[in-house]
Amino acid sequence: MAELTFFTGAMDSGKSTLALQTNHNRQARGLTGLIFSAHDREGAATVSSRLGLTHDAIEVSTGFDFWQFTADTLASGRRIDYFICDEAQFYTSAQVDDLARIVDDLEIDVFCFGILTDFRTRLFPGSARLVELADRTQVLQVEALCWCGRRATHNARVEDGAMVTEGEVIVVGDIGDPAAQGRVSYEVLCRRHHRRGLTMGSGAAARARLHSHGATGTAGSFGGISGPAFPVPPPGLEAARSGVAALGLARLLKPGVRQSAHAGTTRSSAGGGRARGRDLRPAHQPPGARRHRQYRHADGGRR
Numbered sequence: 001m002a003e004l005t006f007f008t009g010a011m012d013s014g015k016s017t018l019a020l021q022t023n024h025n026r027q028a029r030g031l032t033g034l035i036f037s038a039h040d041r042e043g044a045a046t047v048s049s050r051l052g053l054t055h056d057a058i059e060v061s062t063g064f065d066f067w068q069f070t071a072d073t074l075a076s077g078r079r080i081d082y083f084i085c086d087e088a089q090f091y092t093s094a095q096v097d098d099l100a101r102i103v104d105d106l107e108i109d110v111f112c113f114g115i116l117t118d119f120r121t122r123l124f125p126g127s128a129r130l131v132e133l134a135d136r137t138q139v140l141q142v143e144a145l146c147w148c149g150r151r152a153t154h155n156a157r158v159e160d161g162a163m164v165t166e167g168e169v170i171v172v173g174d175i176g177d178p179a180a181q182g183r184v185s186y187e188v189l190c191r192r193h194h195r196r197g198l199t200m201g202s203g204a205a206a207r208a209r210l211h212s213h214g215a216t217g218t219a220g221s222f223g224g225i226s227g228p229a230f231p232v233p234p235p236g237l238e239a240a241r242s243g244v245a246a247l248g249l250a251r252l253l254k255p256g257v258r259q260s261a262h263a264g265t266t267r268s269s270a271g272g273g274r275a276r277g278r279d280l281r282p283a284h285q286p287p288g289a290r291r292h293r294q295y296r297h298a299d300g301g302r303r
């Protein structure tokens with residue numbers, strides 16, 4: 001009985017490696033398959049694994065007709081036991097419908113590999129359809145890790161060194177080069193850091209600021225971040241992080257002060273707080289002073 005199987009996981013979780021291993025195992029048993037991919041990092045018509053393995057593939061463009069292609073291939077007398085479908089998140093839902101039909105009507109096993117959600121945390125159409133139709137959906141066990149050491153579950157798009165949450169869904173970029181300037185790259189993050197927009201690059205910038213201010217910080221002391229990996233965002237980190245992170249700190253240390261911390265981030269002038277998204281520190285106050293005040297505040301709400 002043929003099956004439609006969907007293997008999913010974050011970037012860096014070994015999907016393409018498993019796709020090529022699945023192909024190898026079946027070939028070794030005398031089975032014949034076809035390999036498909038779309039927008040592979042190495043270019044069109046290729047499946048490439050970050051471990052260095054590559055294999056030729058049939059490129060699945062938006063207009064590619066799986067059903068017609070398969071019918072033509074079988075009509076030419078070629079045998080097909082299985083499909084390996086990499087980067088399946090980029091397939092259209094109609095193409096996934098065709099794959100299910102190929103499983104049911106032609107008894108061809110289809111193994112799909114893909115990311116569930118895009119950089120905006122929304123399901124890719126192809127992945128959504130696979131979740132709806134697959135006989136089995138398996139989350140890969142190789143865990144990708146966020147820079148903080150937590151399990152990475154979300155994909156961040158980084159443009160010119162900054163995380164973005166709007167734009168075209170499909171923009172192929174580099175992976176593992178978050179500091180890339182002038183081009184798009186992707187980075188895997190835990191949900192917490194995806195929500196805060198804290199990529200590895202912004203964490204490194206934060207560390208540099210922290211050191212230049214002569215302050216010290218330890219992992220686990222700020223915003224609930226724990227684990228040995230540094231870069232710990234300092235309290236002085238500007239932009240939206242400042243308000244959000246301060247809120248996280250207050251919530252972590254003393255749930256009761258959440259309300260006042262929140263008020264501090266939204267109130268326009270009182271208490272030294274300014275508009276959210278900007279540095280909360282009054283102009284006359286040195287960085288250390290603000291940090292100190294914030295910790296005291298979080299500790300016991302003394303103010």
Ligand SMILES: [Zn+2]
Nearest residue numbers: 146148190193
């Ligand atoms: Zn993280």
